[in-house]
Amino acid sequence: MSHKVRIANTDLVVNPIGLGTNAVGGHNLYPNLDEQQGMDMVRDAINHGVDFLDTAFIYGPRYSEELVGKVVKEIGKRHDVVIATKAAHNFVDGEMRMDNSPAFLKQSVDEALRRLQTDYIDLFYIHFPDEDTPKDEAVGALKELKDAGKIRAIGVSNFSPEQLKEANKDGYVDVLQGLYNLMQREAEQEFFDYTKTKQISFVPFFPLASGLLAGKYKEDTTFPEGDLRNNQAHFQGEAFRENLAKVEKLREIASQKQVEVPHLVLAWYLANDAIDVIIPGAKNGSQVQSNLQTLDVTISEAEYRAISDIFA
Ligand code: NAP
Numbered sequence: 001m002s003h004k005v006r007i008a009n010t011d012l013v014v015n016p017i018g019l020g021t022n023a024v025g026g027h028n029l030y031p032n033l034d035e036q037q038g039m040d041m042v043r044d045a046i047n048h049g050v051d052f053l054d055t056a057f058i059y060g061p062r063y064s065e066e067l068v069g070k071v072v073k074e075i076g077k078r079h080d081v082v083i084a085t086k087a088a089h090n091f092v093d094g095e096m097r098m099d100n101s102p103a104f105l106k107q108s109v110d111e112a113l114r115r116l117q118t119d120y121i122d123l124f125y126i127h128f129p130d131e132d133t134p135k136d137e138a139v140g141a142l143k144e145l146k147d148a149g150k151i152r153a154i155g156v157s158n159f160s161p162e163q164l165k166e167a168n169k170d171g172y173v174d175v176l177q178g179l180y181n182l183m184q185r186e187a188e189q190e191f192f193d194y195t196k197t198k199q200i201s202f203v204p205f206f207p208l209a210s211g212l213l214a215g216k217y218k219e220d221t222t223f224p225e226g227d228l229r230n231n232q233a234h235f236q237g238e239a240f241r242e243n244l245a246k247v248e249k250l251r252e253i254a255s256q257k258q259v260e261v262p263h264l265v266l267a268w269y270l271a272n273d274a275i276d277v278i279i280p281g282a283k284n285g286s287q288v289q290s291n292l293q294t295l296d297v298t299i300s301e302a303e304y305r306a307i308s309d310i311f312a
Contacts, residue, residue, distance in 0.1 A: 003295070005276045008174045008201035010153040012122055014082050016270055017292055018052030019045045020205070020281035025063025031226035035067055037284065042071040044285030046081060048292060054177075054203075054279040056086035056127055057108065062115060069116035078118060084279075085112050086127035086157055086177075100126055100133035102141030109145050125155035125177055126167075135159070135167035143172045157205075161190050164200075173200055180204035182213060182250075182265060182311040183234055183243060192274040201276045207269055208262060208280055209234060215247050215254075215261030249310045259297050262290065267297035268307050 005016045023030050024038035042053065053072075055064045065085055072081050087108035090099035099105075109124060124145070126138055135156075142154045155175035156167050167173050176195055180187040181204060195202050208214050210229050219241060223229045234243050247261065254264045262280075269278050282288045299307070 007123070007153065007276050009199050010123075010174050010201075012052075012082050012153055014052040014277060015049055015295075016277045017050065017266070017294055018054055018082075018084075018277050018279040019050050019288060020279040021053055021055045021064050021068055022059045023281055023283050024055070024059070025067045026059040027063065028058070028060065029228050031224050035063065038064075039067050039071050041282060041285050041288060042068055043075060045282075045288045046071070046075060046077060048285075048289055050288060050292070051080055052082045052084070052277055052279070054084045056125075057112060057115075058086075058089045058127065061089070065112055065115040069118065073117045082122040083116060083118070084123035084125065084155065084175075085116065085121055086125035086155070087112060088127040088130065098128045098130040100130040100135070100138035102133075102137060102144075105138060105141045106145065109150055113150065120149060121151045123153040123155050123175060124151040125157045125175070126159075128158045129156075129160070129163050135163050136169040139167045139172050140170070143170070146172075155203075161194065164191070164194065168198060168200065171198070173198075175201045175203055177203040177205055179206055180269075181206050181209045182268065182307070183209050183246075185311070192272075196274050202274045203277060203279060204269055204275065205279065207266060207278050209243075210281075212240075212243055213247065213250075213262065213265045215251055217244065217247075219244060246310050250307065253303060253306060257297070257299075257303070260290070260293070263294040263297050264299070264307065266291060266294040267299050268304060270294070271299050271304050 004013045006013050025035055027033055053068055055068045072078055088098045089096055090104055145151045153174040154172050157177035178187050229235045250261050254261045266278055269275050280291050
C-alpha cells in the first residue's frame with residue numbers, strides 16, 4: 001500500500017515513511033560507518049519509494065548532506081525527493097556554539113545548498129535554539145529565504161514550548177521536530193495541543209528509540225565505543241532491562257496481528273493526528289525496506305491504547 005501525505009499546510013507531499021540519515025556519513029554519532037553503504041542505502045530507499053530524506057549539517061559534520069546530495073544528483077530525481085536539513089552549530093576558532101542569528105542561518109542555507117548540490121531545500125530547520133536570538137527574528141530570516149525560493153518550508157527543532165511560540169509569532173513555522181517515542185513521551189503534553197491548533201506538523205526523532213523499539217536487542221547487547229547509545233539512559237542497566245521487557249509485550253501484540261515489532265511501533269506514530277510523517281533511521285537498505293512495510297499496518301483505537309499503556 002502506498003499513499004502520500006501533505007506535511008502540515010506546506011506543498012510538500014510525501015510517503016509518510018521517510019528516512020533519517022544521521023547514520024549516512026554521521027561519523028560523529030556512530031563509529032566505523034561505511035560511506036558507500038550509506039549512499040547505497042539512500043539510493044535503495046529512493047528506488048523503493050522513500051521520497052522524504054532528513055539530514056543535517058552536524059551529521060558528519062557535513063558528510064551526511066554531501067552524501068545525500070550526491071545520491072540524489074546521481075539518480076537524477078531531485079524534484080521527486082523532498083530533502084529536509086538543519087543547521088545551528090557554528091564552529092568559531094574550534095569552539096562550537098548554537099547560532100540562530102539571521103546572518104548565520106542565511107549563510108548556513110547557502111552552504112547546505114552547495115553540499116546538497118541543489119538550488120532549493122524543501123524543508124529547513126533551525127536545529128537547536130541558541131541563547132540570545134529572538135526566535136521570531138530567526139524564523140523571520142527563514143521566511144525571507146522562503147520568499148526568495150531557497151527553502152520551501154520552515155522548521156524548528158529541539159525548541160521548548162516557549163521558544164516554539166515565540167518562533168511562531170507570525171505563524172511561519174510549518175514543522176517542529178522533537179524527541180518523541182513510546183518511551184519518551186513529554187512531547188504529548190508539551191506540544192501536541194499547540195501544534196495541532198496551529199497546524200504545525202510534529203516530526204518525531206528517535207522513533208525507534210535508536211533501535212531499542214525495533215525489538216532485536218537482548219540484555220547482553222553491547223555497542224562499540226563512540227556509539228551514541230552508550231550515552232542514552234534507556235540503554236543503561238536496569239532501565240535497559242525494563243525496556244526490553246516492555247518490548248516483549250509489544251511483541252505479543254505484534255504477533256497477534258502478524259506484523260513485526262518495528263512496524264507496529266512506527267504505525268503507532270502515524271495513527272496520531274499530530275504527526276504526518278516519520279523519519280526512522282537505518283543502517284542498511286533491508287532495514288529501510290522493512291520499515292516501509294509499516295504502510296500495510298493499521299491499528300485500532302484499542303490497539304493504540306494498549307501499545308501506549310505498555311510504556312505509560
Ligand atoms: P531511530 O530512528 O530511533 O533508530 C534507528 C536505528 O534503529 C537504526 O539506525 C537501526 O540501528 C535500527 N533499525 C531501524 N530500522 C530497523 C529495523 N527495521 N529492524 C531492526 N532495526 C532497525 O534513531 P535515529 O536514526 O537516530 O533517529 C531518526 C532520525 O531522526 C535520524 O536519522 C535523524 O535524521 C533525526 N534526528 C534528529 C535529531 C534532532 O535533534 N532534530 C536528533 C536525533 C535524530 P541498528 O541497526 O544499529 O540497531
